[in-house]
Amino acid sequence: MIRDDIKAAQIAAMKAGDKEARATIGLIQAAVKNRDIELRTGAAPADDDAVVVEVLQKMVKQRRESIVMYEQGGRPELAAAEQAEVAVIERFLPEQMGEDETRAAIESIKAELGAGGMKDMGRVMAELKARHATTLDMSKASALVKAALAG
Known part of the structure; x- marks a missing residue:
């Protein structure tokens, strides 16, 4: 399950002292938890990984939009920070269909x-x-x- 991969990566990032990855993984966990709370009112999802992937795809999309805005605004350092987050988030996404x-x-x-x-x-x-x-x-x-x- 993707949730288990995320938890393992959080522990590995903490042990390695990788603050950027740890922060991004923390954001992922918070977003997934928020989605879980939203889904409590409805029926339980059939596929837990689908819920997590949906959250991850949304996070990547938001960051890509931010990257474009930062580049247009002449803020390459902020665009680079967003790109680093995208790289961490994409590690947990299954390979996409071509x-x-x-x-x-x-x-x-x-x-x-x-x-x-x-x-x-x-x-x-x-x-x-x-x-x-x-x-x-x-x-x-x-x-x-x-x-x-x-x-």
Whole structure:
């Protein structure tokens, strides 16, 4: 489980005296705990790793947006700090599907559901998320689904 990897990395960072990694891992643990609290009101998630991956992907996305803003604002030292956090966070993400793999998954789901047009996009996206949420960047997948259904 990814949670166990995060805890082990926190201990290793503390032992190694790696303050930056320890701080970032602390942020990860806090974000995951917040997500756990949010989910208490609903049904228990089927896949714990999916919840953790969702939190990690959101953290990476936020930091990438910050990097762009810092670079535009002429603050390379802040952009570098954000980039260092992204590197730590990405250590815990499962390897993401490539574009070709994503297209193949979309075509498979499209065929199974008999999806033929844009009206079926919601169904295709829901099924894609259900099957591949931990290994797929859903924002990139959305564009590929649109292209597959429009073409």
